Amino acid sequence: MRITKLLSLDSEPAKPILDRAKPIALAFLERIKLPETFVVGDQTIENALGEVRPLEVGDVLVDENGGFYKIEAPVETIFKVTGDLDLMQEAVYALTARGVRVAQTEDGFAVAGIEQYKAMLESVGLTVTAAQEPFTPVPLPRPHHGGCGCGCGGHHHHHGEGECGCGCGGHHHHEEGECGCGCGGHHHHDEGECCCGGEGHHHHGEGECCCGGEGHHHHGEGECCCGGEGHHHHGEGECCCGGEGHHHHGEGECCCGGEGHHHHGEGQCCCQDKESGK
Numbered sequence: 001m002r003i004t005k006l007l008s009l010d011s012e013p014a015k016p017i018l019d020r021a022k023p024i025a026l027a028f029l030e031r032i033k034l035p036e037t038f039v040v041g042d043q044t045i046e047n048a049l050g051e052v053r054p055l056e057v058g059d060v061l062v063d064e065n066g067g068f069y070k071i072e073a074p075v076e077t078i079f080k081v082t083g084d085l086d087l088m089q090e091a092v093y094a095l096t097a098r099g100v101r102v103a104q105t106e107d108g109f110a111v112a113g114i115e116q117y118k119a120m121l122e123s124v125g126l127t128v129t130a131a132q133e134p135f136t137p138v139p140l141p142r143p144h145h146g147g148c149g150c151g152c153g154g155h156h157h158h159h160g161e162g163e164c165g166c167g168c169g170g171h172h173h174h175e176e177g178e179c180g181c182g183c184g185g186h187h188h189h190d191e192g193e194c195c196c197g198g199e200g201h202h203h204h205g206e207g208e209c210c211c212g213g214e215g216h217h218h219h220g221e222g223e224c225c226c227g228g229e230g231h232h233h234h235g236e237g238e239c240c241c242g243g244e245g246h247h248h249h250g251e252g253e254c255c256c257g258g259e260g261h262h263h264h265g266e267g268q269c270c271c272q273d274k275e276s277g278k
Contacts, residue, residue, distance in 0.1 A: 001046065001063055002064050003046070003061045003063045003069065005049070005061065006049055006052045006053075006060075006062075007059070007062065009056070009140075013068065017068055020068065021060060021069055021070040022070070023040075023069070023071075023072045024038050024061065024071055025039075025072045026055065026071055026072075026074070027073075027074055028076065028112045028137075031055040031057075031071065032054045032055075034049065038069070045063065048064075055071050056139060057136045058070065058071060059071040073135055076113065076134070076135055077113035077130055077131070078112060078113050078131055078132075079110060079111050079114075079117060079118050079129070079130060080130075080131050081108045081110065081121055081127065081128055082127045082129070083108070083126040084125070087124065087125060092109055100117070101138070110131075110133075112135055113135075
């Protein structure tokens with residue numbers, strides 16, 4: 001016999017079916033990293049689920065013959081935490097932000113019986129006491145309650161997309177996120193905003209100029225401010241003499257009024273002396 005299916009969080013079967021479901025007791029760490037076999041009474045059943053999310057108390061599994069099983073929490077070592085209310089709230093925020101599951105207790109909260117948790121909580125002045133009880137963490141938000149059940153804390157996103165690492169501080173859908181250009185606005189990828197004066201355009205992986213041109217941009221190229229319409233230059237210098245479209249490769253350009261001539265290894269003059277020839 002093999003267990004082959006994990007029902008999604010929002011597809012719980014009817015109560016009569018749940019009442020007949022056989023219990024499978026898994027400690028907290030076993031619910032995170034599933035064992036190769038499940039023990040159901042005196043029967044051992046193969047785990048054929050493949051890669052699935054960590055299990056929650058109350059999750060329903062299905063075997064290859066359509067039989068139902070329900071996950072339960074056995075008695076195990078947990079750490080109960082008590083102390084100053086504000087300090088406990090800060091600790092819970094810090095733990096949950098790092099994906100650590102917590103359970104509610106009458107006078108505080110509890111965490112799994114992991115020694116590192118105990119040492120960390122005691123170091124900030126909280127009282128930590130070991131106990132033998134089932135560990136049932138606060139349930140993750142379900143899809144129809146604004147969460148996807150992935151541990152994002154209720155900020156929703158689509159599975160298979162996740163969150164971007166753009167540093168925007170907000171949760172958003174991929175293909176909608178933020179670029180790293182520093183524009184400060186939320187925009188769609190491949191759209192965005194630039195700073196060049198164009199209206200709404202932006203280009204990922206490209207340089208933006210600030211010359212005031214309308215909509216043009218350049219890939220690894222320099223841009224001049226000569227007033228030319230839309231032209232740009234690849235690794236070349238540009239003069240400001242008013243010539244139409246000419247440019248020079250590794251050369252200096254004078255502004256003497258000569259037609260098309262230029263000088264190798266020379267600086268630019270602005271003498272306007274047409275007879276000098278420089």
